[in-house]
Amino acid sequence: MFEKYVRLLKESQIKITPQRLEILKYLDEHRTHPTVEKIYSELKENNPALSKTTVYNSVDILLNHGLIQSITISGSELRYDFKRGMHHHFLCKKCGEIIDINVECPKLGSMLECGHEVVEVHGYFKGICKKCINKKKEKN
Amino acid sequence: MFEKYVRLLKESQIKITPQRLEILKYLDEHRTHPTVEKIYSELKENNPALSKTTVYNSVDILLNHGLIQSITISGSELRYDFKRGMHHHFLCKKCGEIIDINVECPKLGSMLECGHEVVEVHGYFKGICKKCINKKKEKN
């Protein structure tokens, strides 16, 4: 059930707690780029004692050890995403959904040679998503 | 002095007010990606009556008309940037500075053909900037 996450935490030398396991598992199984609020309210259902502070603390430590990444696309709040291969994000301004975009930029290498030490790369696109475009068409 | 900004506001059919002119001018002349707080405290020096709400309102309307863009790279607060050719941003995790990165991704066109209607494109890089790397070297 949790072996995968126990292993990930051990590899990163992070102390194992049920809360961290649940949060990491939640992010792995829900690639919806949730906010702290969302993670908190979802996990609180099975663990009513859960504290929001714990969610903040946990995502912080998972983030610092590179097990998850933070997404700043929406401006008003941070969102989190289980770390896997590089991908970008599209924010629909109509429905608010954040959709994964899988592309690789061939120029990326040269971008990285700017003299700065680049650790993170984020591509954010914004506009109207496919679904919302189709909804609009149906109405007409 | 303000002709350029008067023209820009007129073209966008935004009502001209001294506050909007000052804010637009400030963003044009200070490409430092300032926060609302920064814009407010800087402009308050010459206009003590300035209200922070006005800065929020003004950047909102300038944003909605495409005269400026918002940057969500730092997560905790929105930053603003006078609109010009496309460029990306690098956030130094040490000194917090946000540096412009001028690159064009040749794959961008194909990225845009994902079925979604793409309106905005943002590239965010994070790491340690040139200056901070050199500072570290000097210490050793």
Add this chain to the structure above:
DNA sequence: AATAATTTAGTAATTATTACAAATGTGGTT
């Protein structure tokens, strides 16, 4: 099982942003 250090929960404090209403300023008209 005992221990030392870390983490959790819960509340309070802080920061960024939005909501609101009265006072003022804008652009167009006479």
Add this chain to the structure above:
DNA sequence: AACCACATTTGTAATAATTACTAAATTATT
């Protein structure tokens, strides 16, 4: 130039997201 309808500015209050802090509980180790 004065008038007017409407939009904007101020200033304060409210909300939302995050951080600070401390006692109680839990973790990994002895």
